[in-house]
Amino acid sequence: xxxxxxxxxxxxxxxxxxxxxxxxxxxxxxxxxxxxxxxxxxxxxxxxxxxxxxxxxxxxxxxxxxxxxxxxxxxxxxxxxxxxxxxxxxxxxxxxxxxxxxxxxxxxxxxxxxxxxxxxxxxxxxxxxxxxxxxxxxxx
Numbered sequence: 001x002x003x004x005x006x007x008x009x010x011x012x013x014x015x016x017x018x019x020x021x022x023x024x025x026x027x028x029x030x031x032x033x034x035x036x037x038x039x040x041x042x043x044x045x046x047x048x049x050x051x052x053x054x055x056x057x058x059x060x061x062x063x064x065x066x067x068x069x070x071x072x073x074x075x076x077x078x079x080x081x082x083x084x085x086x087x088x089x090x091x092x093x094x095x096x097x098x099x100x101x102x103x104x105x106x107x108x109x110x111x112x113x114x115x116x117x118x119x120x121x122x123x124x125x126x127x128x129x130x131x132x133x134x135x136x137x138x139x140x
Contacts, residue, residue: 003053007032070130078126085122089115 007029011020041048095103
């Protein structure tokens with residue numbers, strides 16, 4: 001990817017405008033070229049060719065994916081939490097439908113209500129923990 005394309009994409013995401021304002025794009029271009037990309041290249045996360053002004057992601061970039069995602073207060077990412085709740089609810093509901101002892105003693109509809117409640121509480125918790133980010137985005 002060229003530095004120009006990358007700066008265009010970053011500026012568009014920062015401003016929410018496509019195309020982004022020229023001044024913002026130029027600012028992003030300069031900070032990427034002078035600071036961020038050389039540092040990421042030094043750390044082995046990207047390969048930055050200063051002369052050709054091209055950027056390539058290295059395999060090591062996958063190692064930092066986990067740190068780029070928002071984490072709950074318990075050290076797991078929100079996506080991991082939602083995935084666990086989803087798989088757990090599907091497993092319990094399937095067990096109830098197959099009349100597995102103990103689990104089938106509870107009506108499948110009640111299991112659905114329980115897990116929808118868990119999802120709702122989790123969503124409310126995530127929104128509450130990110131309330132300032134959401135308000136800042138809404139207010140501008």
